[in-house]
Each structure stands twice: as C-alpha cells, then as structure tokens.
Amino acid sequence: EAGVTQSPRYAVLQEGQAVSFWCDPISGHDTLYWYQQPRDQGPQLLVYFRDEAVIDNSQLPSDRFSAVRPKGTNSTLKIQSAKQGDTATYLCASSLGDRGTGQLYFGEGSKLTVL
Amino acid sequence: QQKVQQSPESLTVSEGAMASLNCTFSDGTSDNFRWYRQHSGKGLEMLVSIFSDGEKEEGRFTAHLNRASLHVSLHIREPQPSDSAVYLCAVSSWMGYKLTFGTGTSLLVDP
Numbered sequence: 414e415a416g417v418t419q420s421p422r423y424a425v426l427q428e429g430q431a432v433s434f435w436c437d438p439i440s441g442h443d444t445l446y447w448y449q450q451p452r453d454q455g456p457q458l459l460v461y462f463r464d465e466a467v468i469d470n471s472q473l474p475s476d477r478f479s480a481v482r483p484k485g486t487n488s489t490l491k492i493q494s495a496k497q498g499d500t501a502t503y504l505c506a507s508s509l510g511d512r513g514t515g516q517l518y519f520g521e522g523s524k525l526t527v528l
Numbered sequence: 529q530q531k532v533q534q535s536p537e538s539l540t541v542s543e544g545a546m547a548s549l550n551c552t553f554s555d556g557t558s559d560n561f562r563w564y565r566q567h568s569g570k571g572l573e574m575l576v577s578i579f580s581d582g583e584k585e586e587g588r589f590t591a592h593l594n595r596a597s598l599h600v601s602l603h604i605r606e607p608q609p610s611d612s613a614v615y616l617c618a619v620s621s622w623m624g625y626k627l628t629f630g631t632g633t634s635l636l637v638d639p
Contacts, residue, residue: 446626455631
C-alpha cells in the first residue's frame with residue numbers, strides 16, 4: 414500500500430516568492446493534516462480537513478497561507494509572499510477518521526528554505 | 529493551550545544500554561499519547577500509543593503513563609545505532625488526532 418506522498422521534497426525561494434506543496438494521502442483516508450516543523454522543533458498543526466471541509470485552520474497564517482482539498486483526496490498548501498520565518502519542513506499526514514486509537518501516517522515532508 | 533515539554537534535549541547511550549526519555553504535558557484532560565521517531569530527513573514513524581495509565585509495550589519500546597503527574601515516558605530496551613534519531617512525544621484530548629508535539633529528544637546510540 415502506498416504511503417503519504419508529498420512533492421516537491423525541497424524548495425528554495427527568495428523572500429516574496431510563492432510556493433505550493435502537494436500531498437496525496439493514503440487511499441481511503443478521509444482526514445488530512447498539514448503540519449509545519451521548523452528546524453529543531455516539533456511539528457505544529459496548521460490545518461486539517463475531513464473530506465473536503467476545513468475542520469480546523471486556527472493556526473494557519475491566513476494572510477499568506479492557504480490550503481485546499483477540493484475533492485476530498487489530494488491537497489495543496491500554498492504560501493504567498495514567503496518570509497524567512499516560513500523556513501521549515503511541511504509535513505502532510507492522513508488518517509481514517511479524526512479520533513480514536515488508530516494511526517496518523519506522515520509523509521516525508523517538503524523542506525522549504527526562504528533566503 | 530496545551531504545552532508539551534520533553535527532556536533531555538539530547539541523550540547519548542551505549543549500544544545495549546536502556547534509553548529513557550521523558551515528556552510532560554499541561555492539559556489534565558489529555559487522553560491520547562503517542563511517541564514518534566524521526567530519522568534525519570524522513571517522516572514520522574509511530575512507535576507506541578497509550579491511552580490509559582500504566583504501561584504499553586511495542587517490541588523494544590515501552591511507554592509509561594501517569595496522568596495525575598502529567599507525565600509520559602518512553603524506554604528503549606537494547607538500543608542499536610539504527611535507533612539514533614529524534615524522538616517526539618505527541619498529546620491530544622478527546623481521543624483526537626489533533627496532536628500537540630514536544631520539541632523532541634535527539635538520541636545517539638554509540639556502537
């Protein structure tokens with residue numbers, strides 16, 4: 414069974430540029446999460462979806478970050494006008510349901526460097 | 529807001545010696561505790577999850593939970609050099625998957 418797939422794996426930008434990250438969750442998983450992991454820190458939840466609906470985006474910097482999951486499968490996280498403080502690895506995870514004793518499955522992440 | 533802290537920040541152990549990692553959390557309603565491992569440049573691999581006070585063993589990895597003390601620990605039996613990685617504690621409430629992570633413990637296992 415394929416795991417969670419993310420692309421691109423790496424991106425290097427100048428401040429002010431935009432970037433999009435793409436995530437393909439495990440087939441059949443209805444819940445998808447985007448986490449931001451700055452260097453030497455733990456992951457921090459940005460947003461999560463149940464099917465195509467946003468359930469929680471309270472930690473998503475809404476002025477420059479946006480996330481969509483239009484068909485309830487793949488998802489895109491976009492950063493507009495990137496800042497040096499956005500330098501981090503962006504992790505996507507998926508699960509069946511959003512609570513219980515099951516597992517979240519994480520992708521390998523997209524590492525962003527903003528110069 | 530939930531705060532999750534891990535100690536020590538880094539730990540070096542010899543191959544075969546027990547490694548013990550600690551995690552404290554601030555929200556007493558927390559009921560979902562997970563330990564993940566992250567090798568450099570890789571995603572997160574879940575090692576063990578625990579939902580009630582006591583002990584849970586998964587192979588060489590054992591989690592101990594004491595919710596009254598707001599403390600969960602991970603013990604790695606007979607660690608190997610391939611266990612060298614960052615270990616992350618994650619906590620949530622209402623059995624949800626909206627996890628709050630600690631900052632991690634970097635483990636180095638010397639051969």
